[in-house]
Amino acid sequence: MDKKIEIFDTTLRDGEQVPGCKLNTSEKIEIALQLELLGVDIIEAGFPVSSPGDFQSVMEIGKALSTPVVCALSRAVKKDIEIAAQALKTARRPRIHTGIGTSDVHIRYKFNSTPEKIMERAVQAVKYAKSFVEEVEFYAEDAGRTDNEFLAHICQEVIKSGASVLNIPDTTGYCLPEEYGEKIRYLKENVDGIHKAVISTHCHNDLGMASANSLAGVINGAQQVECTINGLGERAGNTALEEIVMIFRQHRSLGFYTAIKPELLCPTSWLISECTKMPVQANKAIVGANAFAHSSGIHQDGLIKKRETYEIISPEEVGMKGSSIILTARSGRSALAYRCQKIGYSLSKKHLDTLYPIFLEYADQKKEILDKDLITILKTTNFASLTNLQTHGKQSI
Template identity: 65%
Template structure:
């Protein structure tokens, strides 16, 4: 067989091995949706199911065969004619069908699972491949528990099934037993001792019982394997399978390996979320590549390094896996650089803000909360404006009177550039009166284009959040204010916007 020697084929078994996780079964419609997303991702082979196992699995393979055009559609069987007949029937509509048949290769499986002998198992393996070959040209053979199999016997089995017509030989570490060095040596042994190995592709299928699935898969391809069997999010029986996203990004990151593949990594994060939702199986936050913390930084030292130069603490560009940007998480461990980053993102210009003052109050707030969100920052900036801005406008006092028989009136004292200023004004309401009093002091009128009041929690003693968009001479700034008093929150928001102008 002629193949690009550096080409790695990505075999996705999310819909077969991945779906064997208890409680994660998918409907045929869901499988088709994931199958189309895998096709868009660029995988080479989709293992659609195990047709003989249930009518639902049979139907899923039938429908996926109809719906998918580009990837090979693969169906799993055991080494018997009934399984193979069923798979061949399910694959009739597939544009590029493959039957995946096999049998145990380790002495443990031969003795305790099959109560048989090496010779009899070898004969069954060859018969299964020959029979499957009568239906489709593309035949993959799996030597189950190859990770614990005797290498000499395994080589004999692989040579025999290739001679019988296998186009791919799968060397599974079924129980996740091997160390990477052992597994790599096993693949190399087959490359060097199977006479007809050039007529088939060696495939690696590793389980994660010891947390070594991805490491073993990489060791396999470094020693001659050219197909990797994997799942989205590393799902699968017991501790799971090799994670597709990990293999793809290892190959992308370590260019010195000099391997190519067809996967478009920018779809990885989106597909990870789809599989997680449909299978009702959350992705652990610290999961490599697609976990919510994979590109999140909370340590002040790390945040400073990433903000100065992303590669300082990120070996992968988050955009390469479909994430817009890294997350700088504000906690009590965050430094001024991280706080500055979020303040600028929210529209605060650093040359006008006393960052040291804001940072001290930020640390007090952060000590009482696990994580600081945008609303917390806005509260920090809107509630104590006098501490935020260098020579900014700040409220020293505010008194408002209103009622059924009296026009609303506001009296306000503002501090600006070391001097206190006072003014009073009437208005259509207490907020309008307050705004007009402020405008008397500053001697300018600003246009309020948006004015929104939100309750943060609930109840009569709740903190109100006010945001307003203020415009003047073609420029506009958003101001934020917080207080248990709506008028004071509105005044804080207005002054927050004015300080951005000033």
């Protein structure tokens, strides 16, 4: 039987930490409602102690949402936890997400502390959070560089203290997929009471391996993935929600599924890009403008004959209108004929052979040949009378 993986979206918290990205409360509510529609299981609405605006946003999101768990971040600090609990009072399904750094570098240089004191703070924070809400998630910051034995020990103690979710972040994006997967497997095999808790991945993309690491974590026993739309997040970003979801859908043999509605992935991406003023890079997987665009003649010919030759995902499946055949100097005859047909003109092989060299001359001068350029080329070369093209419908040249 396939196993459901919970999707924890932190676009409104980790995603908003991108320099230059600032969302107001109304924008956050709009995004949260879209994430609910998308099928996200848990929404991390903010870090309430960080500002009055964040506190207000968490409260308003709690009021607005019906289905997802609403999560608020806190440090392992009493005041943080108290304020998070206050902000979550409006939520139907509240969760406090509290934790502390566990790697040697964090313990020594960030906290100027000892493993024993960090352990004590972690346990106290979870117990205190548990006094306010039923669901408490513990994060072991920089778990990716934390000694596995110490990590297992601290996970064991916070489970005893009431944590029902264990977040194992690769905070600096340091781990290799095999290494991160082994870490999750180690916890599954060495933490007493691990069956009482959900293991969650939270991977950063500093070395471009966030999605690969999240996948490795799930394969080795994690049941929740923390991610953001468009991969937004600190520094190089986080695991992109759209990537991990579509990996599961494309590789069904892995036996994982989510509640995400894939046809809403691109509309959600566009909304968040608009609200955050963070453009999506053209070659971004799944949701980028070029994700289903083809300019190589070899690729175009294959795609025209059979879409699956060069597309493993149907663009409509993720909310795109369709594939794009981009005419450039690298395009072949089949792409030229295809695009001419799209604007209403069917070329014979003889005319195509004559037209193609002329098309290449134009294409060498421009990066991309648009429909209006095609009409100009056809007019200039006297292949057709294109007067009132829009009203004449399909023509034969």
